[in-house]
Amino acid sequence: MSHPKPDTFTLPRFNEIQAEQTVPALQELIAQHRRKLAALLEDGAARDFDALVPALEEMNHELSRAWSPVSHLHGVLGSPEWREAYNECLPKLTEHSTEISQNVRLYEAFLNISEHLPADSPDAARALVHQALRDFRLAGVSLEDDLKKTFSDTRRQLAQVQSKFDQNVRDATDAWHHTATSQDEVSGLSPATLERAAALAREHGCDGWRLTLDFPTYHDVMIHADDRNLRERFYRAWATRASDVGDTPQYDNxxxxxxxxxxxxxxxxxxxxxxxxxxxxxxxxxxxxxxxxxxxxxxxxxxxxxxxxxxxxxxxxxxxxxxxxxxxxxxxxxxxxxxxISDDELRQYFPVRKVLDGLFELAGKLYGVSVNLIQEVQSWHDSVLFYEVRDETGEAIGGFYADLYARPGKRNGAWIDECVVRKSLNGETVLPVGYLVCNFIPPDANGQSLLTHQDVVTLFHEFGHMLHHLLTRIDYPSIAGINGVPWDAVELPSQFMENFAWCEDVLTRASGHHETGEPLPESMFRRLTESRKFGAxxxxxxxxxxxxxxxxxxxxxxxxxxxxxxxxxxxxxxxxxxxxxxxxxxxxxxxxxxxxxxxxxxxYSYKWAEVLAADAFSAFEESGIFDQQTATRFRSSILEIGGSRDIMDAYVDFRGRKPTLEALLRQSGIWKAA
Ligand SMILES: [Zn+2]
CATH class of the missing domain: 1.10.1370.10 (Neurolysin, domain 3)
Incomplete structure (x- = not known):
């Protein structure tokens, strides 16, 4: 296969991008859009779907593309510059989107378009107009002027306070540490945690282990620390973060x-x-x-x-x-x-590279896609990788960054975000690009990062979201990929994907002992499966x-x-x-x-979607987990459609019936037949 070129995508220039330049640039873009929209509504062209909707979609796309790196870098770097840029931009964006969603003339234009939409309009066009009208109503477009102002002030304030809440959690987390000085106190902790904590202590000129409140350390302490006092100390610190009874009352939420x-x-x-x-x-x-x-x-x-x-x-x-x-x-x-079976035992079999290979092979089997590492792409950190995704014909369909390891300042947890949303308007197609972010333990001195099985499940989960973002066939960005998908259905593709991290055929290929290369032994797989139901x-x-x-x-x-x-x-x-x-x-x-x-x-969406995901996966269990027909049906009914259809209708198309609780309860070992 020919070597893909990074310029298949127009990616943010992460090496050059400066926090202080993003604020005026975003402001200028908003001003431009305001003028464009006014002109559109002025010349009456706005009464026609083709004259109005593609132009609006282009503007939304441009703006979300400009905002994406700001919001993303704020999340993964957490530096004061990006924090400031983010906090300055957010209210401006909120104000702009509120202004658009409360624009009465635009609302009327959509009402008119809705009334005159030809009977043979495609589902996507219909859904887009329907959702736009709904969102106008939710944004208070029909409120009296003074109430409309109250409404937009409320939303603006809300965005700011929510962001302060988030900041307090991060500051309170970063502010806390505990230095352990005796072997007894750190007994049971994993070598990876100890190695990092010892290095941190040295950096601060101390002896012992400087244990911080990042999630991997906290989790390791709660699961493995033999010293009950250490566990209690960590539990209290974690459970009182950013509160009135925490150690740092200045961050009380x-x-x-x-x-x-x-x-x-x-x-x-x-x-x-x-x-x-x-x-x-x-x-x-x-x-x-x-x-x-x-x-x-x-x-x-x-x-x-x-x-x-x-x-x-x-x-x-x-x-x-x-x-x-x-x-x-x-x-x-x-x-x-x-x-x-312990996390540490399992960890030996899951070097991150091996897991990624197995995961990408699975995507290939199910959907015919290939995922390839691209070397020359610049990013925000040395450890970040960029992958390009091609379909069965070899044509590029999207790409994503993978930022896998925990770092100071980086937000906890795992998530994906949109860098570029798919768009195909006026004869030009722009491919989707995403960010896949995790907080795995960083590579050790030998460059090796070993995952727990839970980490493997997390990676499969986030990759499920990524496939939803990348495999979309919808041309309008506002309803492409994960956009326009109801929140309680948006976890369906990700939780569905988790199920494969529990399949022997998949895990054998996604594992390889970091010293011997031996895949996860069958006996360990069996114990792992039994342990899945444990604590469910x-x-x-x-x-x-x-x-x-x-x-x-x-x-x-x-x-x-x-x-x-x-x-x-x-x-x-x-x-x-x-x-x-x-x-x-x-x-x-x-x-x-x-x-x-x-x-x-x-x-509740997590549970709601989990019911959908387990029920969907049971279709694969019935037909064989790599069954092409089932996978193709799942791809075309669920993964490709974005927000272009009623999700229950789409689900019934895939499954032949509505979902039931049974598959999830059975899978968790909770279900007992009467
Ligand atoms: Zn998720």
Missing amino acids: SEYIEKILELRHRAATLIGYENFAEYSLATKMAVSTAEVIEFLQELAEKTRDAAQREFDAIQKIAPFPMQAWDYGYFQEKLKQEKYS GLAMLRQIEFALFDFRTHAEYDPAHGGRVLEILDEVRRDVAVTDHPSYNRLPHSFGHVFAGGYAAGY
């Missing part, structure tokens, strides 16, 4: 939480919804707040007994009544005892706890009583959880998904 809930409620009621949960559902697959609560409660009821049995089994091996900082540790102990009930309840907390907090918000977040959290835990947490636990204060990001009144 208490007031921001109240403000965020108040602003969301105000925005929702201005538009005519009872609360923010209802407003949130306007763009989701779930139809009503009652449907969501019932869904979560039914799942909780069917899970609770299994979770209680799991908890009792763990308690049995602990020499004392367990506290919150003991669950993970003794669960891991029991898992090792039962399946004699407890994990399920924990997610339901988060989801109910999030949904009820937004559905029950009453301005007269404020957010009541800790009260609601207690109630939810009483109703659902089988584990206890100390009263100082401040989960909400660092719950970025809900208070800083897009999962507000939408955290």
